[in-house]
Amino acid sequence: xxxxxxxxxxxxxxxxxxxxxxxxxxxxxxxxxxxxxxxxxxxxxxxxxxxxxxxxxxxxxxxxxxxxxxxxxxxxxxxxxxxxxxxxxxxxxxxxxxxxxxxxxxxxxxxxxxxxxxxxxxxxxxxxxxxxxxxx
Amino acid sequence: xxxxxxxxxxxxxxxxxxxxxxxxxxxxxxxxxxxxxxxxxxxxxxxxxxxxxxxxxxxxxxxxxxxxxxxxxxxxxxxxxxxxxxxxxxxxxxxxxxxxxxxxxxxxxxxxxxxxxxxxxxxxxxxxxxxxxxxx
Numbered sequence: 001x002x003x004x005x006x007x008x009x010x011x012x013x014x015x016x017x018x019x020x021x022x023x024x025x026x027x028x029x030x031x032x033x034x035x036x037x038x039x040x041x042x043x044x045x046x047x048x049x050x051x052x053x054x055x056x057x058x059x060x061x062x063x064x065x066x067x068x069x070x071x072x073x074x075x076x077x078x079x080x081x082x083x084x085x086x087x088x089x090x091x092x093x094x095x096x097x098x099x100x101x102x103x104x105x106x107x108x109x110x111x112x113x114x115x116x117x118x119x120x121x122x123x124x125x126x127x128x129x130x131x132x133x134x135x136x
Numbered sequence: 137x138x139x140x141x142x143x144x145x146x147x148x149x150x151x152x153x154x155x156x157x158x159x160x161x162x163x164x165x166x167x168x169x170x171x172x173x174x175x176x177x178x179x180x181x182x183x184x185x186x187x188x189x190x191x192x193x194x195x196x197x198x199x200x201x202x203x204x205x206x207x208x209x210x211x212x213x214x215x216x217x218x219x220x221x222x223x224x225x226x227x228x229x230x231x232x233x234x235x236x237x238x239x240x241x242x243x244x245x246x247x248x249x250x251x252x253x254x255x256x257x258x259x260x261x262x263x264x265x266x267x268x269x270x271x272x
Contacts, residue, residue: 005141006231007139008138009228041204043205044219044227047220049221057233069180083180084181084263085182085185086263093142093260095193095260095261097193124229125220125228
């Protein structure tokens with residue numbers, strides 16, 4: 001099957017530097033962080049506003065791509081499961097999915113809470129959180 | 137900045153074949169579809185069950201990557217906005233995000249509802265929908 005190339009559009013700036021010490025999920029004590037976008041995608045940010053809830057996709061470049069089964073939450077007491085039934089960073093395509101709130105925006109720099117990705121993580125995409133049609 | 141290679145782990149099988157005629161979101165009349173996974177990722181599906189709600193990431197290989205601003209919902213009456221504030225398929229990294237329910241599983245074939253991606257769309261990843269820690 002074809003392969004495709006992802007091109008980062010920015011990078012995470014965070015006080016978190018050690019993947020082993022980072023929270024596993026955003027609601028487990030993750031800090032505020034900054035999404036620093038490349039100048040080339042400035043137009044893509046038009047309409048993104050402070051207070052918005054967004055989904056950020058990242059490339060977890062420290063993850064292992066050859067791992068198909070893991071102990072959930074890295075706890076060997078948990079029986080191994082397939083990575084598609086977990087949020088393990090290790091998976092064939094290590095794309096991180098983060099739902100965040102925008103705190104403030106200054107040009108290409110978007111402040112968000114709360115993000116468990118470590119400093120330097122490449123950003124692939126930003127999408128608005130959708131409200132179901134039934135609630136519009 | 138570095139680029140990274142995504143490797144599809146399967147493909148969408150759907151009655152939808154025309155992107156122009158496909159629903160824009162799953163809750164706008166999208167049909168059931170089948171996720172047909174490659175044999176090499178069978179172990180990654182361990183623990184994925186009928187009835188689960190999952191997030192599927194796809195590669196929208198018919199999208200344009202050079203588009204940074206769009207008329208939302210392809211309606212020229214809507215003022216142009218940056219793609220990061222919309223769910224447009226056209227965006228620098230055209231990764232589709234779909235929240236689905238698993239209807240049934242037969243080995244490498246996972247039946248889901250409802251999916252707006254067209255037949256042949258490459259699948260990149262599957263993740264469980266997380267329940268917030270506050271609700272655990």
